[in-house]
Amino acid sequence: MSGPQRSADGGYRKGEETRKRILGAALAAFGRKGFAAVTTRQIADAADTNLPGLTYYFGNKEGLYLACAHDIVASFRQGVGSVAAVADAALSAPLASADAAIWLKRLFAALAHFLLSEEGAEDRALFVQREMASPGPAFEILYSELWRPGIELAAALLEQAAAGRLSSPDSKVRAVMMIASLTGFRSGQRIIARTAGDGDHVVQVIAALDEQIDALSER
Incomplete structure (x- = not known):
């Protein structure tokens, strides 16, 4: 029982870390360039993730904003x-x-x-x-x-x-x-x-x- 639990916790932590990285990258990009000038691909690249990952957590650019x-x-x-x-x-x-x-x-x-x-x-x-x-x-x-x-x-x-x-x-x-x-x-x-x-x-x-x-x- 302990092995799967640690795996689940690890997956949750990684998911939270990814979400926080995306939020941090988005805050920096939106703050410096504004909503219209930023693309989700730019944010995903800055957060070292992919577009499906960003979509999974936030849906679209407005959802992320x-x-x-x-x-x-x-x-x-x-x-x-x-x-x-x-x-x-x-x-x-x-x-x-x-x-x-x-x-x-x-x-x-x-x-x-x-x-x-x-x-x-x-x-x-x-x-x-x-x-x-x-x-x-x-x-x-x-x-x-x-x-x-x-x-x-x-x-x-x-x-x-x-x-x-x-x-x-x-x-x-x-x-x-x-x-x-x-x-x-x-x-x-x-x-x-x-x-x-x-x-x-x-x-x-x-x-x-x-x-x-x-x-x-x-x-």
Whole structure:
């Protein structure tokens, strides 16, 4: 009994590895070139697999593109979800301005690490930025499962941190601006490295965001 079980496990692991390779190659290709400019053959070659293998896991190019979006959402939940869930729960009770500011800092610190330093961050950021600039098949997935809940949570914390000095629409605009500053920094990291030198820029980014939050909550 043990021999066949090991074989089944090995086949499953190989299948998952192949699927992850295809997803990684697709995220990189779609992010850098866009949906229309990429072929499934190019992705299969980059993933060191064949077209039937790609079709087996994802069906067609649009299925693969949508799978990339779902993978980004899953990665976000793994990297930021626990902090976001606790911060959201904290909002269910009266929350002092200082406490809201603390949760906002924790949320943006987790988001900064996810967008700027985790493995695959650049490819995910490029994919997301393309969908933001030119909505395609994955836009609704990213909007409903990533952007809208993230913006609404950050905006609610901002509104609480500002102790009534910001309206709900103003808070949402500020939340979008703060989140966009992180995605923009991801695109400009090479320029930052050349102009500011090597270093832990994520720490600097988090410190700058903390200062913004402190300035807002201390007015």
